[in-house]
Amino acid sequence: MIHTKSIHSPVAPKKDGLRILATRFRGRGLPASRYDIWMPNLAPSETLLRKFRAGEIQWREFSRRYRLEIYEPGTIDRRSASIKNHGQKFTLRLLKMLGQRGTVTLLCHCDEVEPHCHRRLLQLAIQAV
Numbered sequence: 001m002i003h004t005k006s007i008h009s010p011v012a013p014k015k016d017g018l019r020i021l022a023t024r025f026r027g028r029g030l031p032a033s034r035y036d037i038w039m040p041n042l043a044p045s046e047t048l049l050r051k052f053r054a055g056e057i058q059w060r061e062f063s064r065r066y067r068l069e070i071y072e073p074g075t076i077d078r079r080s081a082s083i084k085n086h087g088q089k090f091t092l093r094l095l096k097m098l099g100q101r102g103t104v105t106l107l108c109h110c111d112e113v114e115p116h117c118h119r120r121l122l123q124l125a126i127q128a129v
Contacts, residue, residue: 002099002126004119007034007107017103020095022122024049027109035107042088043108044118045069059116066121092129099126 007021011034021035022042043049044066052062070088098104110117 001103002095002123003103003105004117004123005105005107006112006114007109009112015103016105018098019105019107021107022119023108039091042070042091042106042122062116062118063121066118067125070122070125088125089129092126095126096129 001017003016005016007023007027007030011019018037019035020042021038022040023038024040024043024046026038026040044052044062048057048062048065048069051057052059057065070092095104106119106122108117108119110119
């Protein structure tokens with residue numbers, strides 16, 4: 001099962017399972033005990049995040065661009081003739097499999113009830129692979 005949660009919400013080890021911090025920045029003073037692994041590669045780019053927070057783009061456009069970023073081929077794809085990673089495809093598949101075998105909780109700094117948070121888009125991307 002793939003859950004989402006704010007990094008600032010109470011830690012529930014048995015309920016949360018594997019806690020993945022999916023943010024570009026870890027956060028000042030954030031103890032590593034609040035998460036199991038930090039995966040900044042699953043977060044929106046700094047540029048995209050700044051544009052959204054500044055109100056330069058709306059949620060719909062942010063969502064579209066974030067999805068494109070997740071699947072954007074990296075430099076490794078240019079160096080590999082046969083097997084392409086296509087961005088985070090294999091990482092998403094791994095997270096999906098881990099979620100089928102146990103609980104994975106995606107974390108970010110947004111409030112628990114924030115409807116416009118990339119962790120919800122990430123959850124959908126994981127479910128879709």
